[in-house]
Amino acid sequence: MIKRPLIGCTTYHKIADQDPPIGVYGLMPPYVRAVEAAGGLPVLIPLGLDEESLANIFERLDGLLIPGGGDVDPQNYRGDATHPTLRDINQDRDRVEIALVRQAVAAQKPMLAICRGCQVFNVALGGTLWEDVASQNGEAIVHDYYMKNARTYLAHEVTITPDSRLAELLQTTVTPVNSLHHQGLKTLAPGLEAIAAAPDGLVEAFHLPAHPFGLAVQWHPEWMPDAPEMQAIFRRFAAQAAQVQDATS
Numbered sequence: 001m002i003k004r005p006l007i008g009c010t011t012y013h014k015i016a017d018q019d020p021p022i023g024v025y026g027l028m029p030p031y032v033r034a035v036e037a038a039g040g041l042p043v044l045i046p047l048g049l050d051e052e053s054l055a056n057i058f059e060r061l062d063g064l065l066i067p068g069g070g071d072v073d074p075q076n077y078r079g080d081a082t083h084p085t086l087r088d089i090n091q092d093r094d095r096v097e098i099a100l101v102r103q104a105v106a107a108q109k110p111m112l113a114i115c116r117g118c119q120v121f122n123v124a125l126g127g128t129l130w131e132d133v134a135s136q137n138g139e140a141i142v143h144d145y146y147m148k149n150a151r152t153y154l155a156h157e158v159t160i161t162p163d164s165r166l167a168e169l170l171q172t173t174v175t176p177v178n179s180l181h182h183q184g185l186k187t188l189a190p191g192l193e194a195i196a197a198a199p200d201g202l203v204e205a206f207h208l209p210a211h212p213f214g215l216a217v218q219w220h221p222e223w224m225p226d227a228p229e230m231q232a233i234f235r236r237f238a239a240q241a242a243q244v245q246d247a248t249s
Contacts, residue, residue, distance in 0.1 A: 005062035005241035007040040010097050010117075012069045013047055013090055030222040031067050031114075037225070038234035040241060047092050051099060058103050062248075063110040063213075063241030066097055066117030068220060071183055074131055077123045083131040085182060098124040110213035110240040112233065115181055118216035122206070125189030133184040133202065141200045144182035151223045155179035158204040158219070164195040165215065166205055169236055170229045177204070177219035184218070213240040 009027055016022045025046045035042040042065075045057060058064070070088025074081045076098065097117070101124035104111040113121040119129050133140045145155050154176035160167045167173050185203040188194060196205035196217070208214030213236070221230035 003245070004039055004041040005238060005245045006060060007035045007042050007063045007065055007238065007241055008045050008057065008061040008100070009035065009042050009065045009067060010045050010093070010100065011047060012093065027067060028222075030220075030225070031065065034222040034225065034231065034234045035065065035238065038231065038238040040234075040238040045096070045100070047090070047096050049096065054096060054099055055103065058100060058107075058109075061109065062244040063112070063237060064100055064104045065237075066101065066111070066113040066120055067222075068115030068117060068180065069093070070116065071131075072116065072119050072123055072129060074129075077128045079129060080131050085132040085135065094120070101125070105208065105211065105214065108212055109244060110237055111211075111215070112213075112237045113216035114222065115218060115220055118206075118218050119181075119183060119185065121214075121216045122185055122189050122192065125192065127189035127192065128186045130184045130186045132182055134182065137184070137200070137202070139200050140184075140202065141198060143179045143184065143198070143202070145178070146180045146182070151178060151180060151220060153178055156198055158196045158198055160205070161195040165207055166195050166217075166233075169232045171232075172229070175229070178223060179218075180220060181218060212243075213237060 011025045011027050014024050016024050032042045071086050073089050073094050097120045130136045157176050160173045192206045194203045194206050198204050204218040224230040
């Protein structure tokens, strides 16, 4: 039996519609399927754990996936905590994911961040966000198709930096993407490098050049299982995690 790399996937917290209501930690299945199809073994990381427990889990992982979800609390990046469009803020999720991102950066452990995860990655290292792209950025195109179109809807194109890791994976410098976010990257944290942008200039992907695999994309490749170029992102991520596993086994 082949020992596959362990990919830790952070989770969200929802309230199940029962009587009485019950809290649930979870993750949408497309993330799990994408990691598994790429050769990784997905492991869900619950919220509510203290720093020692998180560190113990992280030590056992070969890679880290930070998925999409609700908004990041602006208090984490000196933003406007009263903006009326803020939704689904969970301070404990922010705490858990920011801690894990910083650990992955320090340990040089492969990390893939998607949508909200892209924003968390940036904030964890000192970057800032637009609380709401549509109302705060006068040059912005529509980015928020959440609950308006299918998650597979290709909303706009992104232009990718030639010779970047992402251009290599996708085998192109222009590609259509889905778009389910109303927040966006405002200023990149020190050390991060933008490698893709929307037609309005909004950063849609970045990487950490000094890291073996520290990649963040603002779109949702997990919802494009029939697009080989998008699934190549997961395959390279899992392959890098497998190298960590081999080095520690």
